């Protein structure tokens with residue numbers, strides 16, 4: 001996908017706006033979750049705004065609440081939407097497995113003040129992606145930077161770049177996922193930039209697939225773009241607004257053929273599953289999410305999400321030469337308030353929630369549960385050949401950080417242009433830096449297991 005593609009499709013969209021009411025909301029969804037963060041600067045802002053603010057858009061199911069079609073007659077066969085759809089729980093209560101075999105669960109806890117943060121700025125780190133460079137684009141408050149995560153049973157040390165680089169000396173790390181995975185990787189590069197910058201040895205110029213080398217430490221890091229984890233292509237090659245085909249029982253080869261040599265793989269995905277998608281099993285169309293064909297079963301994103309993780313983990317377990325440790329970085333919820341994401345929904349808080357002020361619910365809870373369930377299955381399978389799968393539970397910590405998103409500070413405002421707010425990605429520096437506190441601690445635990 002490139003700019004021309006996008007611009008072209010946007011142009012196309014304008015011309016067919018009037019009769020495109022059914023597809024249009026998802027067009028905008030696609031833009032929010034995937035394209036703005038990646039492509040925004042080179043886009044034609046007016047066209048974009050016209051799409052985003054177009055009155056022809058019918059209301060979108062709230063990305064925080066009414067996420068799924070509720071036609072139960074069609075979803076029965078799926079059996080993943082349980083009756084507890086509206087149950088709200090703290091993430092750790094939904095856990096069916098322990099985070100590690102350690103006594104201290106790193107992931108249940110709360111945010112406590114830390115006046116020493118942040119540990120880098122946009123002046124010391126040059127890899128902050130524009131849309132996450134919130135201070136550059138005028139975010140006025142800085143209190144959201146001054147927190148650290150306090151697990152209930154222990155302390156989580158602040159990321160130590162020297163220590164991290166010693167731990168990963170002679171090792172390699174791969175990120176597999178979408179733009180939130182990239183957000184994580186860029187946070188890691190920023191935190192490490194106190195000590196050293198990597199050499200960019202990427203073959204491509206796109207943001208999606210990058211490779212970095214920390215030569216002094218013989219440490220390599222890659223990111224593989226795989227927002228669905230499974231094989232996916234566009235139903236119409238030149239129109240990104242049409243649904244994607246998901247081949248739910250086949251892995252996306254962009255990562256599955258490349259991770260064998262990696263020591264650590266962090267796998268994640270989430271927001272893309274809410275887009276219009278066609279579901280294939282054994283190359284047979286079995287259903288879809290938000291499609292317009294009358295004879296195709298409407299199914300939920302829970303179906304595709306479960307299948308995708310199942311396939312991804314099964315694939316990892318069947319990679320002959322893979323000996324790495326696989327971390328599942330769990331779903332990080334978005335935080336749109338006072339409106340749905342394309343109707344003024346925003347995230348304007350400036351301090352974190354306390355642990356009891358926010359509970360995981362609706363589709364986020366369901367996604368989280370699916371991830372945990374599939375991780376458990378993968379662990380069992382992996383045991384047979386001594387492959388390790390670990391929980392990297394970002395959900396509880398991020399659930400509480402409605403204050404950490406770019407909101408409108410991912411770009412400059414434009415006259416007469418209404419942008420939707422980004423309450424999906426995370427400012428850098430910002431709360432996502434804690435993921436690397438977690439990562440270092442998980443790597444330490446891994447070493448102590450040996």
Ligand SMILES: *C1O[C@H](CO)[C@@H](O)[C@H](O)[C@H]1NC(C)=O
Nearest residue numbers: 061066067068069070071072
């Ligand atoms: C779900 O069902 C309720 C009650 O039948 C209905 O009011 C609502 O519009 C439906 N929602 C969707 C997304 O179909």
Ligand SMILES: *[C@@H]1O[C@H](CO)[C@@H](O)[C@H](O)[C@H]1NC(C)=O
Nearest residue numbers: 070071072073074294297298
């Ligand atoms: C639900 O699906 C059934 C079977 O395809 C269909 O007849 C019915 O109209 C649908 N109901 C809604 C509310 O979409």
Ligand SMILES: *[C@@H]1O[C@H](CO)[C@@H](O)[C@H](O)[C@H]1NC(C)=O
Nearest residue numbers: 076077078079080081082083
């Ligand atoms: C559907 O879910 C119920 C409750 O979890 C379970 O008992 C049943 O075995 C499931 N059925 C299928 C076909 O997976």
Ligand SMILES: *[C@@H]1O[C@H](CO)[C@@H](O)[C@H](O)[C@H]1NC(C)=O
Nearest residue numbers: 095096097098099101102103
């Ligand atoms: C998690 O681990 C702790 C300590 O080993 C144990 O007491 C607890 O029962 C475990 N919980 C689950 C759900 O397995």
Ligand SMILES: *[C@@H]1O[C@H](CO)[C@@H](O)[C@H](O)[C@H]1NC(C)=O
Nearest residue numbers: 121122123133135136137138
């Ligand atoms: C960094 O942020 C400041 C505001 O804190 C802004 O003035 C500056 O332009 C930004 N610099 C870069 C390189 O992003």
Ligand SMILES: *[C@@H]1O[C@H](CO)[C@@H](O)[C@H](O)[C@H]1NC(C)=O
Nearest residue numbers: 169170171172213218219220
């Ligand atoms: C890192 O990449 C370089 C160049 O491809 C290679 O020579 C080296 O062996 C790699 N190191 C590790 C630890 O994978």
Ligand SMILES: *[C@@H]1O[C@H](CO)[C@@H](O)[C@H](O)[C@H]1NC(C)=O
Nearest residue numbers: 201202203204209210211222
């Ligand atoms: C880049 O291309 C070279 C030569 O085609 C290949 O050997 C190398 O593995 C590629 N690196 C990545 C990160 O794809």
Ligand SMILES: *[C@@H]1O[C@H](CO)[C@@H](O)[C@H](O)[C@H]1NC(C)=O
Nearest residue numbers: 232233234235236237245247
């Ligand atoms: C998508 O991939 C499938 C499986 O390889 C292929 O059969 C199909 O033709 C592709 N669709 C498009 C539009 O390229």
Ligand SMILES: *[C@@H]1O[C@H](CO)[C@@H](O)[C@H](O)[C@H]1NC(C)=O
Nearest residue numbers: 249280281282283284285286
């Ligand atoms: C997949 O489909 C082919 C025919 O298209 C069939 O022969 C095969 O048995 C199917 N495999 C499974 C696992 O259903």
Ligand SMILES: *[C@@H]1O[C@H](CO)[C@@H](O)[C@H](O)[C@H]1NC(C)=O
Nearest residue numbers: 285286287293294295296297
């Ligand atoms: C749906 O109907 C169309 C047109 O009647 C047909 O071409 C297509 O094969 C059907 N799809 C399925 C999954 O039955």
Ligand SMILES: *[C@@H]1O[C@H](CO)[C@@H](O)[C@H](O)[C@H]1NC(C)=O
Nearest residue numbers: 045046413414415416417418
């Ligand atoms: C903004 O909209 C107003 C009223 O429609 C118009 O007069 C003005 O020229 C527009 N400004 C720009 C920069 O397009």
